[in-house]
Amino acid sequence: MSLQNILTNWSQYRKGHEQGGFHDYEHMWGMAVDLNKCIGCNACSVACYAENNLGIVGKDRFEKGQGMHWMRIERYWDEPNLAPGVSEEFPSRGASFLPMMCQQCNAATCEPVCPVAATYHTPDGLNAQVYNRCIGSRYCSNNCPYRLRYFNFYSYYDWSWPEPLNMQLNPDLSVRDKGVMEKCTFCVQRIRVAKDTARREDRKVADGDVYPACVQTCPTDALVFGDMLDPESSVTKLWKAHQVELGKTKQHKDNEELRGYRIFEGLNTDPCVMYLERVREVEV
Amino acid sequence: MKDINEDIKWAQINKDVLRSMENPRMGYWVAVATCIAMVGCAVLAEIWQYRYGMGYANLNWPHMWDLYIATFIFWIGMSHSGTLLSAILHIIHADWRKPIYRFAEAMTTFSLMTAGLFPLIHLGRLWNMYWVLPYVSDRGIWPNFRSPLVWDAFAIGTYLTSSALFLFIGMIPDLAICRDNARGWRKKLYIALSLGWRGDDRQWRNFRRTYLLMACFLIPLAVSVHSIVSSDFAMSIMPGWHITTFPPYFVAGALYSGCAAIITLFVLLRYFFRFEEYMTLSILEKTCKLTFAIAMVWTYLNLIEFASTWYGHDVAAKEVLLEKFYGPYAPYFWMMMFCGSVMPFALAFRKLRRHIPTMFVVSLFLNLGMWLERWMIVTPTLANAYHPIAFDTMWPSMIQWAIVFGSFGWFGLLFLVFVKVFPSVSMYEVKEMVYHRRTAAGKDPEVVLHHPHRRSDDEPEPSGGTPPPSGTPGLEGA
Numbered sequence: 001m002s003l004q005n006i007l008t009n010w011s012q013y014r015k016g017h018e019q020g021g022f023h024d025y026e027h028m029w030g031m032a033v034d035l036n037k038c039i040g041c042n043a044c045s046v047a048c049y050a051e052n053n054l055g056i057v058g059k060d061r062f063e064k065g066q067g068m069h070w071m072r073i074e075r076y077w078d079e080p081n082l083a084p085g086v087s088e089e090f091p092s093r094g095a096s097f098l099p100m101m102c103q104q105c106n107a108a109t110c111e112p113v114c115p116v117a118a119t120y121h122t123p124d125g126l127n128a129q130v131y132n133r134c135i136g137s138r139y140c141s142n143n144c145p146y147r148l149r150y151f152n153f154y155s156y157y158d159w160s161w162p163e164p165l166n167m168q169l170n171p172d173l174s175v176r177d178k179g180v181m182e183k184c185t186f187c188v189q190r191i192r193v194a195k196d197t198a199r200r201e202d203r204k205v206a207d208g209d210v211y212p213a214c215v216q217t218c219p220t221d222a223l224v225f226g227d228m229l230d231p232e233s234s235v236t237k238l239w240k241a242h243q244v245e246l247g248k249t250k251q252h253k254d255n256e257e258l259r260g261y262r263i264f265e266g267l268n269t270d271p272c273v274m275y276l277e278r279v280r281e282v283e284v
Numbered sequence: 285m286k287d288i289n290e291d292i293k294w295a296q297i298n299k300d301v302l303r304s305m306e307n308p309r310m311g312y313w314v315a316v317a318t319c320i321a322m323v324g325c326a327v328l329a330e331i332w333q334y335r336y337g338m339g340y341a342n343l344n345w346p347h348m349w350d351l352y353i354a355t356f357i358f359w360i361g362m363s364h365s366g367t368l369l370s371a372i373l374h375i376i377h378a379d380w381r382k383p384i385y386r387f388a389e390a391m392t393t394f395s396l397m398t399a400g401l402f403p404l405i406h407l408g409r410l411w412n413m414y415w416v417l418p419y420v421s422d423r424g425i426w427p428n429f430r431s432p433l434v435w436d437a438f439a440i441g442t443y444l445t446s447s448a449l450f451l452f453i454g455m456i457p458d459l460a461i462c463r464d465n466a467r468g469w470r471k472k473l474y475i476a477l478s479l480g481w482r483g484d485d486r487q488w489r490n491f492r493r494t495y496l497l498m499a500c501f502l503i504p505l506a507v508s509v510h511s512i513v514s515s516d517f518a519m520s521i522m523p524g525w526h527i528t529t530f531p532p533y534f535v536a537g538a539l540y541s542g543c544a545a546i547i548t549l550f551v552l553l554r555y556f557f558r559f560e561e562y563m564t565l566s567i568l569e570k571t572c573k574l575t576f577a578i579a580m581v582w583t584y585l586n587l588i589e590f591a592s593t594w595y596g597h598d599v600a601a602k603e604v605l606l607e608k609f610y611g612p613y614a615p616y617f618w619m620m621m622f623c624g625s626v627m628p629f630a631l632a633f634r635k636l637r638r639h640i641p642t643m644f645v646v647s648l649f650l651n652l653g654m655w656l657e658r659w660m661i662v663t664p665t666l667a668n669a670y671h672p673i674a675f676d677t678m679w680p681s682m683i684q685w686a687i688v689f690g691s692f693g694w695f696g697l698l699f700l701v702f703v704k705v706f707p708s709v710s711m712y713e714v715k716e717m718v719y720h721r722r723t724a725a726g727k728d729p730e731v732v733l734h735h736p737h738r739r740s741d742d743e744p745e746p747s748g749g750t751p752p753p754s755g756t757p758g759l760e761g762a
Contacts, residue, residue: 136408153339179408
């Protein structure tokens with residue numbers, strides 16, 4: 001009986017959902033991206049498409065900006081040092097790559113604006129998206145400074161995976177229908193498996209038990225993934241080595257040479273992904 | 285120049301207003317057919333979008349909102365005029381509002397009924413729209429009360445209910461007049477709607493109290509509704525949206541577009557229903573002055589928004605502002621500035637104010653400017669937010685335009701039905717106004733009470749439309 005339910009669990013109802021995320025995290029999944037190592041090969045993006053059943057929208061719709069690349073490699077160019085009046089859209093050198101996946105912000109701007117609480121913070125420190133609950137108001141995407149949320153503009157299953165491509169769909173997670181927002185989950189289905197395995201074996205999830213598809217695929221190990229609550233994990237060590245901490249809007253570093261930074265840190269989104277700045281000689 | 289002819293007989297007022305509700309001419313049916321065709325376009329577009337996905341609206345990855353939300357704010361804004369004219373001017377005893385407030389209130393209700401459709405149309409999964417409401421669910425799932433979209437749902441729901449009630453309550457004495465003069469299905473309808481109004485002392489007393497109470501309730505509500513709509517933007521962190529002055533800016537814009545729409549409808553009603561006796565040039569002038577004042581407030585708020593963005597040195601917000609000035613949306617932005625801030629100066633000149641065709645065209649331009657304003661709030665920010673890879677411009681597809689176009693048809697249809705079923709000029713309040721003006725002019729107020737013609741047998745004594753001879757509640761009706 002609904003009323004009974006409300007009366008007995010009043011405190012739970014009154015709270016609605018968690019204020020400002022969880023405070024007793026089981027895990028805090030985080031990542032470090034070394035831009036020195038990234039060669040812009042897009043293997044992570046391909047792996048993500050395969051792992052997460054991302055809709056393949058086709059060239060026209062991709063150009064219209066309706067692509068679904070949860071993991072995307074952004075290309076930026078240095079100021080092209082060409083003769084005055086000469087410009088190239090894609091210069092032959094001076095490119096930098098920025099792999100962008102959901103930053104799993106601890107103070108995520110997308111969470112408070114969702115009218116139906118379809119996006120929320122899990123005890124794993126992840127910013128989860130509940131497809132079944134989403135009504136497609138798209139407010140979360142508008143409020144994401146990184147623009148890392150993707151909307152199902154069409155029912156991709158109608159034509160995205162023609163026979164026999166439908167056989168390669170990952171059965172561990174759903175194919176989303178039109179009208180639903182989606183985004184990188186840090187391959188939550190893999191995290192789930194790792195946690196279940198660890199529980200069955202009566203141990204904690206160890207560093208290296210679980211990798212998202214992009215991390216697994218990266219040929220140069222530019223992406224490092226792990227639990228930031230585990231002091232021994234490689235990701236924690238990297239963050240420490242570069243003196244980047246969660247919960248800050250500005251990092252104070254002893255050494256100016258340390259390369260770690262988080263994107264749009266000043267907006268106080270508190271992302272769980274650290275980037276290591278690319279260092280190179282810019283000869284002219 | 286008088287607001288109204290004081291020598292007009294009360295029976296004449298009844299006659300003129302009741303005449304406007306009868307015998308629709310050919311032009312009326314053409315207008316109804318046009319509106320239905322416009323709504324039809326929108327329905328077809330919506331069916332297509334519902335069936336095949338939002339992608340056909342040309343929405344894309346940074347542009348998750350576009351015309352739907354812009355037009356939603358536009359219609360919400362337009363709904364503020366009725367409250368301004370009825371409630372605020374009622375409370376400050378500006379009696380020139382009396383001949384024109386009824387259609388303004390109807391406009392409020394109907395533009396809310398139009399506005400309310402847009403947040404639903406823009407949902408990706410329209411069929412789950414009720415999830416925004418806090419209904420009791422066994423699974424203990426509530427909406428997210430921190431989300432401005434949930435506040436919107438409450439705000440619009442409350443405002444729609446109360447403005448419809450306000451419209452209805454203010455109409456009861458007039459409905460009684462209609463009841464006394466109607467036959468057939470209309471008779472049945474008005475009997476039900478006039479709630480047994482006899483025009484006796486106790487009823488007038490209760491009526492006045494209720495009306496005043498509703499007016500007092502509506503004013504803060506209207507202000508809060510548009511502030512809440514503005515918090516859809518102000519509560520976000522996006523440059524160009526996250527602006528402290530947005531609530532007053534939205535409220536000023538709302539009153540502005542509402543007033544402009546009042547001028548448009550004023551001209552149309554005056555012309556088509558030959559309401560020259562009631563919707564006088566003097567009242568039009570007063571409305572125009574009010575619009576001009578609000579336009580200047582709006583312009584001022586615009587300028588301080590630019591100034592605070594400029595001197596705030598928030599790089600992203602500044603770039604959005606510059607993009608508005610020079611970027612791909614610049615033509616629309618400057619058109620908005622021209623229509624919103626330069627055109628209203630036409631209202632500052634007495635000669636132009638008194639020229640009805642000019643006022644009609646100007647009011648249309650003002651509303652075009654206000655529509656563009658809403659578009660320029662929503663879209664440039666999406667086009668140039670923080671992350672450079674997502675900088676993009678987008679042109680809305682025919683699906684979006686058809687739905688926006690159809691919303692005007694829907695509003696027009698509701699309004700056309702209204703003017704033929706309900707009195708679009710308040711008879712009892714105009715009588716009251718005539719009465720007060722006569723008293724003030726030192727003429728004998730009793731003269732206008734007498735019926736100029738012999739009443740036919742099937743037309744019973746009108747019982748509803750005679751308010752107490754003074755503003756004090758409780759005096760015996762004439």
